[in-house]
Amino acid sequence: MSIPFLDMKSPYRELKEELDAAYQRVMESGWYILGEEVEAFEQEFARFVGVQYCVGVGNGLEALHLILRGYGIGPGDEVIVPSNTYIATWLAVSYSGALPVPVEPVESTYNLDPAKIEVAITERTRAILAVHLYGQTAEMDPIMDLAARHGLKVIEDAAQAHGAMYKNRRAGSLGDAAGWSFYPGKNLGAFGDAGAVTTNDAELARKVRSLRNYGSEVKYYNEVKGYNSRLDPLQAAFLKVKLGCLDEWNARRRTIAQRYLQGLAGTPGLVLPAVPGWAEPCWHLFVVRHPRRDGLREHLARAGIGTLIHYPVPPHLQKAYQELGFSEGAFPIAEIIHREALSLPMGPHLSLSDADQVMDAIHSFDFA
Numbered sequence: 360m361s362i363p364f365l366d367m368k369s370p371y372r373e374l375k376e377e378l379d380a381a382y383q384r385v386m387e388s389g390w391y392i393l394g395e396e397v398e399a400f401e402q403e404f405a406r407f408v409g410v411q412y413c414v415g416v417g418n419g420l421e422a423l424h425l426i427l428r429g430y431g432i433g434p435g436d437e438v439i440v441p442s443n444t445y446i447a448t449w450l451a452v453s454y455s456g457a458l459p460v461p462v463e464p465v466e467s468t469y470n471l472d473p474a475k476i477e478v479a480i481t482e483r484t485r486a487i488l489a490v491h492l493y494g495q496t497a498e499m500d501p502i503m504d505l506a507a508r509h510g511l512k513v514i515e516d517a518a519q520a521h522g523a524m525y526k527n528r529r530a531g532s533l534g535d536a537a538g539w540s541f542y543p544g545k546n547l548g549a550f551g552d553a554g555a556v557t558t559n560d561a562e563l564a565r566k567v568r569s570l571r572n573y574g575s576e577v578k579y580y581n582e583v584k585g586y587n588s589r590l591d592p593l594q595a596a597f598l599k600v601k602l603g604c605l606d607e608w609n610a611r612r613r614t615i616a617q618r619y620l621q622g623l624a625g626t627p628g629l630v631l632p633a634v635p636g637w638a639e640p641c642w643h644l645f646v647v648r649h650p651r652r653d654g655l656r657e658h659l660a661r662a663g664i665g666t667l668i669h670y671p672v673p674p675h676l677q678k679a680y681q682e683l684g685f686s687e688g689a690f691p692i693a694e695i696i697h698r699e700a701l702s703l704p705m706g707p708h709l710s711l712s713d714a715d716q717v718m719d720a721i722h723s724f725d726f727a
Protein backbone atom coordinates (compact mmCIF):
# COMPACT_ATOMS: atom_id res chain seq x y z
CA MET A 360 0.00 0.00 0.00
CA SER A 361 1.40 3.41 -0.87
CA ILE A 362 -1.01 5.01 1.59
CA PRO A 363 -1.70 2.67 4.52
CA PHE A 364 -4.97 2.92 6.43
CA LEU A 365 -3.01 3.95 9.52
CA ASP A 366 0.68 4.74 9.87
CA MET A 367 1.75 2.89 13.04
CA LYS A 368 5.47 3.68 12.87
CA SER A 369 5.51 7.48 12.78
CA PRO A 370 4.25 8.07 16.35
CA TYR A 371 7.37 6.40 17.75
CA ARG A 372 9.62 8.22 15.28
CA GLU A 373 8.16 11.60 16.20
CA LEU A 374 8.43 11.03 19.97
CA LYS A 375 11.43 8.68 20.06
CA GLU A 376 13.55 10.72 22.45
CA GLU A 377 10.86 11.14 25.09
CA LEU A 378 9.58 7.57 24.73
CA ASP A 379 13.07 6.12 25.02
CA ALA A 380 13.67 8.23 28.13
CA ALA A 381 10.38 6.97 29.62
CA TYR A 382 11.40 3.39 28.87
CA GLN A 383 14.76 3.82 30.57
CA ARG A 384 13.22 5.50 33.59
CA VAL A 385 10.81 2.58 34.15
CA MET A 386 13.40 -0.09 33.45
CA GLU A 387 15.87 1.42 35.89
CA SER A 388 13.23 2.04 38.58
CA GLY A 389 12.94 -1.65 39.46
CA TRP A 390 9.16 -1.13 39.89
CA TYR A 391 7.01 -2.95 37.34
CA ILE A 392 3.46 -3.20 38.71
CA LEU A 393 1.26 -0.13 39.45
CA GLY A 394 3.18 2.55 41.42
CA GLU A 395 4.23 6.10 40.56
CA GLU A 396 4.19 5.87 36.77
CA VAL A 397 0.62 4.59 36.75
CA GLU A 398 -0.49 7.20 39.32
CA ALA A 399 1.15 10.04 37.39
CA PHE A 400 -0.64 9.07 34.19
CA GLU A 401 -3.94 8.57 36.02
CA GLN A 402 -3.73 12.11 37.43
CA GLU A 403 -2.90 13.68 34.09
CA PHE A 404 -5.57 11.78 32.21
CA ALA A 405 -8.23 12.66 34.81
CA ARG A 406 -7.26 16.34 34.39
CA PHE A 407 -7.39 16.02 30.59
CA VAL A 408 -10.87 14.48 30.66
CA GLY A 409 -12.07 16.91 33.32
CA VAL A 410 -13.02 14.43 36.04
CA GLN A 411 -11.78 13.67 39.53
CA TYR A 412 -10.71 10.05 39.20
CA CYS A 413 -8.89 7.86 36.71
CA VAL A 414 -8.05 4.21 37.33
CA GLY A 415 -5.64 2.54 34.89
CA VAL A 416 -6.63 -0.97 33.81
CA GLY A 417 -5.48 -3.62 31.38
CA ASN A 418 -7.57 -2.72 28.32
CA GLY A 419 -10.81 -1.13 27.15
CA LEU A 420 -12.97 -4.23 27.46
CA GLU A 421 -11.91 -4.65 31.09
CA ALA A 422 -12.51 -0.95 31.77
CA LEU A 423 -16.18 -1.34 30.78
CA HIS A 424 -16.52 -4.67 32.55
CA LEU A 425 -15.07 -3.35 35.82
CA ILE A 426 -17.41 -0.33 35.73
CA LEU A 427 -20.41 -2.67 35.41
CA ARG A 428 -19.10 -4.86 38.23
CA GLY A 429 -18.34 -1.76 40.30
CA TYR A 430 -21.97 -0.72 39.98
CA GLY A 431 -23.08 -4.19 41.02
CA ILE A 432 -24.64 -4.92 37.63
CA GLY A 433 -24.84 -8.66 36.96
CA PRO A 434 -27.05 -11.68 36.27
CA GLY A 435 -30.73 -10.78 35.88
CA ASP A 436 -29.93 -7.17 34.89
CA GLU A 437 -30.21 -5.55 31.47
CA VAL A 438 -27.96 -2.93 29.93
CA ILE A 439 -28.90 -0.85 26.86
CA VAL A 440 -26.17 -1.01 24.18
CA PRO A 441 -26.04 0.31 20.62
CA SER A 442 -26.79 -2.19 17.85
CA ASN A 443 -24.00 -0.50 15.92
CA THR A 444 -20.74 -0.83 17.82
CA TYR A 445 -17.58 -2.85 18.19
CA ILE A 446 -18.41 -6.16 19.87
CA ALA A 447 -16.36 -5.27 22.98
CA THR A 448 -19.23 -3.04 24.16
CA TRP A 449 -21.57 -6.04 24.23
CA LEU A 450 -18.94 -8.43 25.60
CA ALA A 451 -18.37 -6.22 28.65
CA VAL A 452 -22.07 -6.56 29.48
CA SER A 453 -22.00 -10.32 28.88
CA TYR A 454 -18.94 -10.70 31.12
CA SER A 455 -20.81 -9.02 33.96
CA GLY A 456 -23.57 -11.61 33.59
CA ALA A 457 -26.14 -8.99 32.49
CA LEU A 458 -28.01 -9.03 29.18
CA PRO A 459 -27.06 -6.58 26.41
CA VAL A 460 -30.25 -5.00 25.01
CA PRO A 461 -29.56 -3.43 21.61
CA VAL A 462 -31.02 -0.11 20.50
CA GLU A 463 -30.63 1.27 16.97
CA PRO A 464 -28.47 4.30 16.15
CA VAL A 465 -29.39 7.50 14.34
CA GLU A 466 -28.50 6.62 10.75
CA SER A 467 -26.65 9.88 10.05
CA THR A 468 -24.50 9.99 13.21
CA TYR A 469 -24.10 6.22 13.79
CA ASN A 470 -24.66 6.71 17.54
CA LEU A 471 -27.42 5.60 19.93
CA ASP A 472 -30.79 7.15 19.05
CA PRO A 473 -32.14 8.76 22.26
CA ALA A 474 -35.69 8.53 20.89
CA LYS A 475 -35.48 4.73 20.66
CA ILE A 476 -34.11 4.00 24.13
CA GLU A 477 -37.23 4.35 26.24
CA VAL A 478 -39.18 1.48 24.64
CA ALA A 479 -36.23 -0.84 25.38
CA ILE A 480 -36.23 -0.04 29.11
CA THR A 481 -37.75 -2.69 31.40
CA GLU A 482 -37.80 -3.09 35.18
CA ARG A 483 -34.52 -5.02 34.85
CA THR A 484 -32.65 -2.23 33.05
CA ARG A 485 -29.78 -0.86 35.14
CA ALA A 486 -27.65 1.18 32.76
CA ILE A 487 -27.25 2.71 29.33
CA LEU A 488 -23.87 2.00 27.73
CA ALA A 489 -23.46 4.83 25.23
CA VAL A 490 -20.67 4.50 22.68
CA HIS A 491 -19.01 7.53 21.07
CA LEU A 492 -18.43 5.73 17.80
CA TYR A 493 -15.78 6.79 15.28
CA GLY A 494 -14.76 9.69 17.57
CA GLN A 495 -18.05 11.61 17.74
CA THR A 496 -20.01 11.60 20.98
CA ALA A 497 -23.52 10.26 21.30
CA GLU A 498 -26.21 12.89 21.93
CA MET A 499 -25.77 12.86 25.69
CA ASP A 500 -28.26 15.38 27.14
CA PRO A 501 -31.43 13.45 26.20
CA ILE A 502 -29.72 10.21 27.23
CA MET A 503 -28.85 11.66 30.66
CA ASP A 504 -32.41 12.99 31.09
CA LEU A 505 -33.89 9.63 30.24
CA ALA A 506 -31.48 7.85 32.61
CA ALA A 507 -32.34 10.25 35.43
CA ARG A 508 -36.06 9.66 34.94
CA HIS A 509 -35.60 5.87 35.08
CA GLY A 510 -32.85 5.76 37.72
CA LEU A 511 -30.24 4.29 35.36
CA LYS A 512 -26.47 4.71 35.24
CA VAL A 513 -24.96 6.08 32.05
CA ILE A 514 -21.66 4.52 31.11
CA GLU A 515 -19.65 5.96 28.23
CA ASP A 516 -17.67 3.67 25.95
CA ALA A 517 -15.07 6.32 25.15
CA ALA A 518 -12.63 3.92 23.45
CA GLN A 519 -12.77 5.93 20.21
CA ALA A 520 -13.28 9.37 21.72
CA HIS A 521 -10.03 10.66 23.29
CA GLY A 522 -10.40 14.44 23.14
CA ALA A 523 -13.83 14.47 21.49
CA MET A 524 -16.19 17.18 22.75
CA TYR A 525 -19.93 17.45 23.38
CA LYS A 526 -21.12 21.01 23.99
CA ASN A 527 -17.56 21.99 24.95
CA ARG A 528 -17.21 19.17 27.47
CA ARG A 529 -14.88 16.26 26.95
CA ALA A 530 -16.06 12.74 26.23
CA GLY A 531 -15.55 10.73 29.40
CA SER A 532 -16.91 13.50 31.63
CA LEU A 533 -20.49 13.30 30.33
CA GLY A 534 -21.95 10.20 32.01
CA ASP A 535 -21.51 8.52 35.40
CA ALA A 536 -18.33 6.74 34.33
CA ALA A 537 -16.35 6.08 31.16
CA GLY A 538 -14.30 3.17 29.89
CA TRP A 539 -11.23 3.93 27.76
CA SER A 540 -9.05 1.82 25.53
CA PHE A 541 -5.47 2.75 24.71
CA TYR A 542 -5.12 0.03 22.07
CA PRO A 543 -2.28 1.18 19.76
CA GLY A 544 -4.55 2.36 16.94
CA LYS A 545 -6.73 4.62 19.12
CA ASN A 546 -6.24 8.41 19.20
CA LEU A 547 -4.35 7.97 22.47
CA GLY A 548 -2.64 4.66 21.87
CA ALA A 549 -0.13 2.72 23.95
CA PHE A 550 2.52 0.35 22.58
CA GLY A 551 0.53 -2.67 23.68
CA ASP A 552 -2.77 -3.16 25.51
CA ALA A 553 -3.92 -0.59 28.05
CA GLY A 554 -7.12 1.01 29.31
CA ALA A 555 -8.66 3.22 32.01
CA VAL A 556 -11.84 4.15 33.84
CA THR A 557 -12.68 7.80 34.49
CA THR A 558 -15.41 9.04 36.82
CA ASN A 559 -16.42 11.67 39.37
CA ASP A 560 -17.91 8.90 41.54
CA ALA A 561 -15.46 8.35 44.41
CA GLU A 562 -17.10 5.08 45.46
CA LEU A 563 -16.98 3.63 41.95
CA ALA A 564 -13.33 4.67 41.57
CA ARG A 565 -12.50 2.89 44.83
CA LYS A 566 -14.30 -0.27 43.72
CA VAL A 567 -12.67 -0.36 40.27
CA ARG A 568 -9.26 0.23 41.88
CA SER A 569 -9.88 -2.81 44.04
CA LEU A 570 -11.40 -4.97 41.28
CA ARG A 571 -8.44 -4.41 38.93
CA ASN A 572 -6.12 -5.74 41.63
CA TYR A 573 -7.70 -9.03 42.81
CA GLY A 574 -10.45 -7.25 44.75
CA SER A 575 -7.90 -6.10 47.25
CA GLU A 576 -7.25 -2.69 48.80
CA VAL A 577 -4.81 -3.94 51.40
CA LYS A 578 -2.31 -6.43 50.03
CA TYR A 579 -3.36 -10.07 50.65
CA TYR A 580 -6.78 -9.03 52.05
CA ASN A 581 -9.52 -9.62 49.45
CA GLU A 582 -12.94 -8.02 49.89
CA VAL A 583 -14.43 -9.30 46.62
CA LYS A 584 -13.49 -11.72 43.84
CA GLY A 585 -11.54 -9.33 41.65
CA TYR A 586 -9.38 -9.60 38.56
CA ASN A 587 -5.87 -8.98 37.45
CA SER A 588 -6.34 -6.02 35.11
CA ARG A 589 -3.72 -3.41 35.96
CA LEU A 590 -2.32 -0.73 33.71
CA ASP A 591 1.32 -1.59 32.99
CA PRO A 592 3.73 1.11 34.29
CA LEU A 593 5.70 1.01 31.05
CA GLN A 594 2.54 1.69 29.05
CA ALA A 595 1.55 4.39 31.58
CA ALA A 596 4.91 6.11 31.04
CA PHE A 597 4.48 5.95 27.24
CA LEU A 598 0.89 7.18 27.49
CA LYS A 599 1.95 10.19 29.55
CA VAL A 600 4.31 11.22 26.76
CA LYS A 601 1.65 10.76 24.10
CA LEU A 602 -1.04 12.54 26.14
CA GLY A 603 1.14 15.64 25.88
CA CYS A 604 0.53 15.83 22.13
CA LEU A 605 -3.02 14.42 21.94
CA ASP A 606 -4.68 17.80 21.32
CA GLU A 607 -2.17 18.64 18.60
CA TRP A 608 -2.50 15.25 16.92
CA ASN A 609 -6.29 15.51 17.07
CA ALA A 610 -6.01 18.94 15.40
CA ARG A 611 -4.10 17.30 12.56
CA ARG A 612 -6.88 14.74 12.19
CA ARG A 613 -9.41 17.58 12.09
CA THR A 614 -7.50 19.25 9.24
CA ILE A 615 -7.57 15.99 7.26
CA ALA A 616 -11.28 15.52 8.00
CA GLN A 617 -12.07 19.04 6.75
CA ARG A 618 -10.07 18.36 3.59
CA TYR A 619 -12.04 15.16 2.98
CA LEU A 620 -15.39 16.81 3.75
CA GLN A 621 -14.72 19.60 1.24
CA GLY A 622 -13.13 17.48 -1.46
CA LEU A 623 -15.66 14.64 -1.33
CA ALA A 624 -18.84 16.75 -1.13
CA GLY A 625 -21.18 15.93 -3.99
CA THR A 626 -19.60 12.59 -4.88
CA PRO A 627 -22.49 10.49 -6.28
CA GLY A 628 -23.99 8.16 -3.68
CA LEU A 629 -21.22 8.79 -1.17
CA VAL A 630 -22.52 9.55 2.35
CA LEU A 631 -20.10 11.71 4.34
CA PRO A 632 -19.92 11.97 8.15
CA ALA A 633 -22.62 14.26 9.60
CA VAL A 634 -21.42 16.53 12.41
CA PRO A 635 -24.25 18.05 14.50
CA GLY A 636 -23.69 21.53 15.93
CA TRP A 637 -23.06 20.17 19.45
CA ALA A 638 -20.32 17.78 18.35
CA GLU A 639 -16.61 18.26 18.02
CA PRO A 640 -15.31 14.87 16.90
CA CYS A 641 -11.75 13.70 17.49
CA TRP A 642 -11.93 11.90 14.13
CA HIS A 643 -10.78 8.51 15.31
CA LEU A 644 -12.13 7.23 12.00
CA PHE A 645 -13.35 8.96 8.87
CA VAL A 646 -16.20 6.72 7.76
CA VAL A 647 -18.00 7.16 4.44
CA ARG A 648 -20.84 5.04 3.12
CA HIS A 649 -21.66 3.80 -0.33
CA PRO A 650 -24.07 1.12 -1.62
CA ARG A 651 -21.17 -0.33 -3.67
CA ARG A 652 -18.76 -0.23 -0.76
CA ASP A 653 -16.90 -3.44 -1.65
CA GLY A 654 -16.28 -2.33 -5.23
CA LEU A 655 -15.05 1.05 -4.05
CA ARG A 656 -12.77 -0.63 -1.54
CA GLU A 657 -11.22 -2.87 -4.23
CA HIS A 658 -10.80 0.12 -6.52
CA LEU A 659 -8.92 1.99 -3.77
CA ALA A 660 -6.78 -1.07 -2.98
CA ARG A 661 -5.75 -1.23 -6.66
CA ALA A 662 -4.70 2.42 -6.36
CA GLY A 663 -2.53 1.49 -3.35
CA ILE A 664 -4.86 2.95 -0.73
CA GLY A 665 -5.58 1.04 2.45
CA THR A 666 -9.08 1.14 3.92
CA LEU A 667 -10.86 -0.82 6.65
CA ILE A 668 -14.45 -1.72 7.42
CA HIS A 669 -15.74 -0.79 10.89
CA TYR A 670 -17.34 -3.25 11.15
CA PRO A 671 -18.23 -6.00 8.65
CA VAL A 672 -20.67 -7.88 10.94
CA PRO A 673 -22.85 -6.22 13.64
CA PRO A 674 -22.72 -7.86 17.09
CA HIS A 675 -26.28 -9.26 16.88
CA LEU A 676 -25.34 -11.28 13.77
CA GLN A 677 -22.04 -12.58 15.15
CA LYS A 678 -21.82 -16.29 15.86
CA ALA A 679 -20.73 -15.36 19.39
CA TYR A 680 -24.22 -13.95 20.01
CA GLN A 681 -26.32 -16.55 18.27
CA GLU A 682 -27.84 -17.51 21.65
CA LEU A 683 -29.77 -14.21 21.63
CA GLY A 684 -31.63 -15.45 18.56
CA PHE A 685 -31.46 -12.31 16.40
CA SER A 686 -31.67 -12.82 12.66
CA GLU A 687 -30.96 -10.64 9.65
CA GLY A 688 -33.31 -7.64 9.66
CA ALA A 689 -33.56 -7.41 13.47
CA PHE A 690 -31.64 -4.11 13.48
CA PRO A 691 -31.84 -2.76 9.92
CA ILE A 692 -30.02 0.53 10.56
CA ALA A 693 -27.03 -1.21 12.11
CA GLU A 694 -27.09 -3.71 9.25
CA ILE A 695 -27.08 -1.10 6.49
CA ILE A 696 -24.20 0.73 8.19
CA HIS A 697 -22.23 -2.51 8.36
CA ARG A 698 -22.95 -3.21 4.67
CA GLU A 699 -21.99 0.26 3.42
CA ALA A 700 -19.38 1.75 5.78
CA LEU A 701 -15.82 2.29 4.64
CA SER A 702 -13.08 3.91 6.74
CA LEU A 703 -10.65 6.06 4.75
CA PRO A 704 -7.02 6.57 5.78
CA MET A 705 -6.94 8.88 8.80
CA GLY A 706 -4.35 9.76 11.39
CA PRO A 707 -1.99 12.42 12.72
CA HIS A 708 0.74 11.34 10.31
CA LEU A 709 -1.33 11.40 7.13
CA SER A 710 -0.34 14.39 4.98
CA LEU A 711 -2.76 16.62 3.11
CA SER A 712 -1.26 15.43 -0.15
CA ASP A 713 -1.93 11.83 0.93
CA ALA A 714 -5.55 12.84 1.58
CA ASP A 715 -5.68 14.44 -1.88
CA GLN A 716 -4.37 11.23 -3.42
CA VAL A 717 -7.07 9.25 -1.60
CA MET A 718 -9.73 11.61 -2.97
CA ASP A 719 -8.32 11.48 -6.53
CA ALA A 720 -8.63 7.70 -6.35
CA ILE A 721 -12.22 7.95 -5.07
CA HIS A 722 -13.12 10.39 -7.85
CA SER A 723 -11.74 7.98 -10.46
CA PHE A 724 -14.19 5.24 -9.32
CA ASP A 725 -16.98 4.55 -11.80
CA PHE A 726 -19.96 5.59 -9.66
CA ALA A 727 -22.45 5.17 -12.53
Ligand SMILES: *Cc1c(COP(=O)(O)O)cnc(C)c1O
Nearest residue numbers: 418419420445447448518540542
Ligand atom coordinates in the same frame (compact mmCIF):
# COMPACT_ATOMS: atom_id res chain seq x y z
C1 LIG B 1 -11.28 -0.56 20.98
C2 LIG B 1 -12.64 -0.58 21.53
C3 LIG B 1 -12.97 -1.27 22.70
C4 LIG B 1 -12.07 -2.26 23.37
O1 LIG B 1 -10.82 -1.84 23.71
P1 LIG B 1 -9.64 -2.90 23.96
O2 LIG B 1 -8.59 -2.07 24.60
O3 LIG B 1 -9.24 -3.43 22.63
O4 LIG B 1 -10.16 -3.96 24.85
C5 LIG B 1 -14.24 -1.13 23.22
N1 LIG B 1 -15.17 -0.38 22.60
C6 LIG B 1 -14.91 0.27 21.44
C7 LIG B 1 -15.98 1.10 20.81
C8 LIG B 1 -13.64 0.18 20.86
O5 LIG B 1 -13.39 0.80 19.72
